Amino acid sequence: MRWWEIRRIPWNGLLFAIGLTSLLAKEWLMGKVIPVGEDAVEPFALAVGVIVYAIMANLCYTLGWIVELGIRNADSGHQRMRAKRAAPGRRLVLKPLDQLAFLVRSCILAAP
Numbered sequence: 001m002r003w004w005e006i007r008r009i010p011w012n013g014l015l016f017a018i019g020l021t022s023l024l025a026k027e028w029l030m031g032k033v034i035p036v037g038e039d040a041v042e043p044f045a046l047a048v049g050v051i052v053y054a055i056m057a058n059l060c061y062t063l064g065w066i067v068e069l070g071i072r073n074a075d076s077g078h079q080r081m082r083a084k085r086a087a088p089g090r091r092l093v094l095k096p097l098d099q100l101a102f103l104v105r106s107c108i109l110a111a112p
Contacts, residue, residue, distance in 0.1 A: 004064055025100075
C-alpha cells in the first residue's frame with residue numbers, strides 16, 4: 001500500500017498535466033473547425049466531466065493496491081513489480097492516443 005500512496009501525488013500531477021494539454025489541444029483544434037462563438041462542448045458539462053474523471057482516476061488508482069493486497073499470496077513478488085513498472089507507461093501512452101483519435105474523428109466529421 002505504501003508503494004502506491006507514495007506515488008499518488010506525482011501521478012495526479014502527471015494526470016493534471018496530460019489533461020490540461022488535452023483540453024488546450026481540443027480548444028485549439030475545435031477552434032479550427034467550429035465557427036466563432038460556438039462551443040464544441042458545453043463548458044458546464046466539461047467541468048463536470050473533469051471532476052468525474054479525477055474522482056474515477058483516483059478510485060481506480062486506489063483499486064490498484066486493493067487488488068494487489070488481494071492477490072499478494074497468489075503472485076510472486078517479481079511479477080508484481082514487473083506489472084507495477086509497466087502499468088503507468090501503458091496509461092501514459094494510451095490515454096493521449098485515445099484523446100487524439102477522438103479529436104481527429106471530430107475534425108473529420110465536422111469538416112464540410
